[in-house]
Amino acid sequence: MTSRTQGTVRVVGAGLIGTSVGLALSKLGVDVCVEDISPAVRALSIDYGAGRAPLSDDTPSLILVCVPPDVTAAVVARELESFPKAFVTDVASVKSAILTELSEKGADLTRYVGSHPMAGRERGGAASGRADLFFGRVWVISPTDLSTSKAIQAVENLALDLTASPISVSAADHDRAVAYVSHLPQLVSSLTAAALLDAADSDIALAGQGVRDTTRIAASDPKLWLQILAANATEVRAVLGRLQADLNSVAAALDRPEVSGSLSTLNSLLERGNAGVAKLPGKHGTKATIYSVTTVMIDDKPGELARLLTEIGEIGVNLEEIKLEHSPSSPVGLVEVSVLPAVEATLVAALAERGWKLVG
């Protein structure tokens, strides 16, 4: 394999993203030097194979800044100054605030292009780095008005070398989009989980899959999210306004459900919720498909799930989604198997014939 990326790549910040980029480029034979404010983190990342230590005479062609959002602009500006021939990109999950700060600092924006690889994880650190982290993921590229086409091309080449899918989105459009699809869900998930703190343990005992799904991302790192929300405050605030107005209407309706208009307020919200979910794209970039779900009960022991899926493979049906749910009170698991509606009947009949317990 040869790389599109030419010359030395300098990675600044050796956490999950920086280490993963270094691993992938090194595998392609690209010369990668890895820097980090923490010598221990840098050593760990290099030890994992992300690249080599920087040398005083390095002349990188491309610099990737993978540091927390609140210090990204300062590090990008420093790197642009220190390496006057290099193109520089970053991977922060907000883009406009960084661009504004760089303009204020008088940074050379011809050589800067923003990035946001959509490949984060709930856990970070060099030890979680993987060369294939970006495979098939969207890699947002946000050029400035001044970015040269060569600078943009260098970042696109990087994304392609990392097997990501580059798409060009302005900083403003990016920040509005992530306010909707990332920052808003994070806030409501945290709000919902925080509300559970008032509940008694005996109340929580009735929790099912719905509340689990709704609050999963509330487990994310507060330090990182504080920076993201602060840096994208204007866009997040704008998106929250609609939700706040809807919540106030719903609360008023619940205060007096017998008053005319209250039920239609609740109904409207529930119906708009249906419509909002339907807007989300499905797999492989297509519109969402409604799958048929079949639930199979299996013993909760090694090998059972594999046996089930082996047989589904033998039946010749392609799984669209799969979810494993444990019964709260029994040593069994419930496997929710989603398939295209056209093949559901085949699957159900074949599984029943093979003796699997279908549970509705």
Add this chain to the structure above:
Amino acid sequence: MTSRTQGTVRVVGAGLIGTSVGLALSKLGVDVCVEDISPAVRALSIDYGAGRAPLSDDTPSLILVCVPPDVTAAVVARELESFPKAFVTDVASVKSAILTELSEKGADLTRYVGSHPMAGRERGGAASGRADLFFGRVWVISPTDLSTSKAIQAVENLALDLTASPISVSAADHDRAVAYVSHLPQLVSSLTAAALLDAADSDIALAGQGVRDTTRIAASDPKLWLQILAANATEVRAVLGRLQADLNSVAAALDRPEVSGSLSTLNSLLERGNAGVAKLPGKHGTKATIYSVTTVMIDDKPGELARLLTEIGEIGVNLEEIKLEHSPSSPVGLVEVSVLPAVEATLVAALAERGWKLVG
């Protein structure tokens, strides 16, 4: 198999729950008669094997009312009157409002016991009915102050015959608990999904797993949820108050993130969100365990997932959770495999040795 339930059981309402109960009891040899306001629905349910048509001289020992929440009390009262020797229970997902309505109607509460099997699905109807729907699920039993011990015993026996786990919770405690763990998540999920309607399609294109999980239950049936929210308005309103106050604080903080106290407001919410998620119980009723997650890339074709899980079975590691995620731009799937932290290293090493692509 013999049943604990003795005599004839009359099921009123032949949707998902009613049909599933009928199927399960009929399999145990219990005499079940099925009634529904729609002759076509009743015929369908009987056709599936849920029981027989009612006869004019039926003298049921137990009546199970499985109709929508807003007509449950009326039907329960009618059944108590029509069958003066029968015990009556219902399956509505709210309990206090029904009890109040029954008291107002002067119904014989000695023979009534409320139920709420925690086994709903996003789709309903007789055709979705399964005899094993209740296996391992919690079955909330809410006796009235007047319920006789024989009435309570009859409903407990029913739950046990259906392989559910009966637990006794007062109507008031039940309604407060589900306000937290079911009705609140439903509302915030709908609120979040509704907010997405303002977003451009190009914004939505950046959607990842977080927003999908947060909005999954926003696809639920508005007709059913309108009744549930209206019937439990007081409890839901109380739970929403905390969330509303938190949201207002967060919105104010985002309005002026530079003002003293704004960042600590955001940080406090994110940290309380962490703590709220940690309260949710894990599998088999134990406290939540933090699992280690390994992601494996597989070809998106029949049999690949089965091959992976077969090998995980051979490695001898027990899966705690599994999630299949499709790349939005490639014909591959990412499988997130959750295992206990103690066995993660074993799993990762063995999978790598067998040539699986681990992607972080």
